């Protein structure tokens with residue numbers, strides 16, 4: 001199996017299934033297709049039916065869409081606890097994953113993932129207040145029930161879905177309760193996440209569209225390169 005992914009520093013959707021593959025020790029290779037820079041959309045379109053990453057390739061099969069990739073892995077490796085085993089917890093984990101996929105638009109637009117960066121104070125907490133409130137309620141409720149360190153106790157696909165959000169809270173030092181801070185630390189401590197992070201930190205590419213100083217007009221496009 002092969003997973004086509006985007007730049008590790010910025011590509012939130014790529015991080016999610018990659019974490020599932022790596023954490024659950026499923027054999028795979030990956031290939032980074034650069035997002036950003038001249039002609040990148042043509043390259044993506046020539047490799048992925050949706051023109052987006054992640055894309056899982058298994059023989060002749062190409063599976064786009066993060067949630068579909070994760071479900072394909074859960075179906076293909078039923079012995080791996082990719083979702084919680086209890087049916088009710090499984091439903092809640094899938095609900096949390098779906099909510100992430102469809103929601104949190106303020107956090108996603110105002111606080112782009114940027115693993116190498118540290119930008120405390122640059123995202124106004126008021127602009128993402130509703131998303132932060134929902135995160136606290138969702139994470140807090142699930143962690144209280146499971147006892148942590150992950151949403152359903154051990155790491156599952158639900159945590160993979162929220163890992164990029166955890167990084168946004170850290171990069172921009174957004175307000176977080178002690179419970180949320182401990183959860184963010186658990187994500188950062190996960191060996192699979194550490195592996196991804198180490199590779200992300202070695203990437204040379206700058207994507208202006210995901211750089212907060214460019215987005216907020218402090219720095220001109222192209223000047224960070």
Ligand SMILES: N[C@@H](CCC(=O)N[C@@H](CS)C(=O)NCC(=O)O)C(=O)O
Pocket residue numbers: 006010011012013014035041044051052053054064065066067
């Ligand atoms: N709904 C898709 C979203 C995938 C997506 O938006 N991927 C971004 C990278 S994180 C992408 O490929 N962008 C291509 C572009 O910007 O042209 C999924 O869940 O996998």
